[in-house]
Amino acid sequence: MEGYFCQMIEYSSEISSLSPADLKDFFVEFTNKPSLVKRLQILKNSDYVIIAKEGEKLVGFINAVSDKTFSAYIPLLEVLHEYRGNGIGSELVKQMLDMLKNYYMIDICCDESLEKFYKKFNMLKLSAMVLRNYDKI
Ligand SMILES: CC(C)(COP(=O)(O)OP(=O)(O)OC[C@H]1O[C@@H](n2cnc3c(N)ncnc32)[C@H](O)[C@@H]1OP(=O)(O)O)[C@@H](O)C(=O)NCCC(=O)NCCS
Numbered sequence: 001m002e003g004y005f006c007q008m009i010e011y012s013s014e015i016s017s018l019s020p021a022d023l024k025d026f027f028v029e030f031t032n033k034p035s036l037v038k039r040l041q042i043l044k045n046s047d048y049v050i051i052a053k054e055g056e057k058l059v060g061f062i063n064a065v066s067d068k069t070f071s072a073y074i075p076l077l078e079v080l081h082e083y084r085g086n087g088i089g090s091e092l093v094k095q096m097l098d099m100l101k102n103y104y105m106i107d108i109c110c111d112e113s114l115e116k117f118y119k120k121f122n123m124l125k126l127s128a129m130v131l132r133n134y135d136k137i
Contacts, residue, residue, distance in 0.1 A: 009088055010053050011095055015043055018051070022058040026078050032137045042076070050095050052079070052088050059083045062092040064100060071105035093121055 020036035023043075027033045034042065043049050043063055052060035060079035066072035074096060079089045100106050109128045110118060119125075 007054050009059065009083075009086075009091075011050055011091060012053070013048070013050055015049055015051060018043065018058065025080055026058075026061070028078075028081065030137070032134055034137055048072070048096065048099050050092055050099070052083075052092060054083070060088045060092055062096045064096060064106075066100070066103065070103060071107070072100045072103045074106070074108045077108075089117070090120065093118070097121055 018040060020040045023036055023039035027039060043051075043061060046063035047066045047068065048064040050062050051058055058080075060077075060083065062074060062077040064072045064074045077089060077092060079092070097106065106123075107128075108118060108123065109130060115125055
């Protein structure tokens with residue numbers, strides 16, 4: 001962990017009290033970042049979401065969208081930089097995969113560097129084709 005001692009982290013799907021400002025330190029890996037309002041909308045409009053909080057502070061989240069029948073896709077997973085390396089990301093994935101366990105297909109696109117991380121959850125490597133409309137962020 002990077003210079004910070006984690007207190008108790010709580011996981012839940014309760015996002016009604018989140019405000020756009022809670023998401024200001026997220027989306028760090030994005031060159032063009034969605035607005036704070038859009039970030040909250042992404043979570044609110046997702047079919048499934050799990051957040052990690054330390055007290056009142058949002059420290060991580062994962063979301064999924066689904067056809068509610070067959071497949072689910074996990075578009076986003078992020079833990080605040082100073083909280084990384086403490087198992088929070090793994091716990092978010094574990095809880096989300098449990099939530100999605102009745103679907104046939106559960107997909108995530110990731111950089112090669114994260115393959116080892118996702119293999120821990122029995123995920124298989126497959127190639128993906130993606131399109132990004134950078135002007136729509
Ligand atoms: C990926 C991420 C959510 C992991 O969160 P975390 O709380 O640090 O996760 P954990 O502590 O459970 O696990 C960390 C493990 O992931 C590995 N890891 C995390 N990011 C990595 C990266 N970019 N490249 C290689 N390994 C990475 C760590 O080395 C560590 O490995 P270990 O378990 O063998 O020690 C976090 O690094 C993050 O928010 N990254 C930026 C956003 C991102 O890339 N999201 C994934 C989108 S597919």
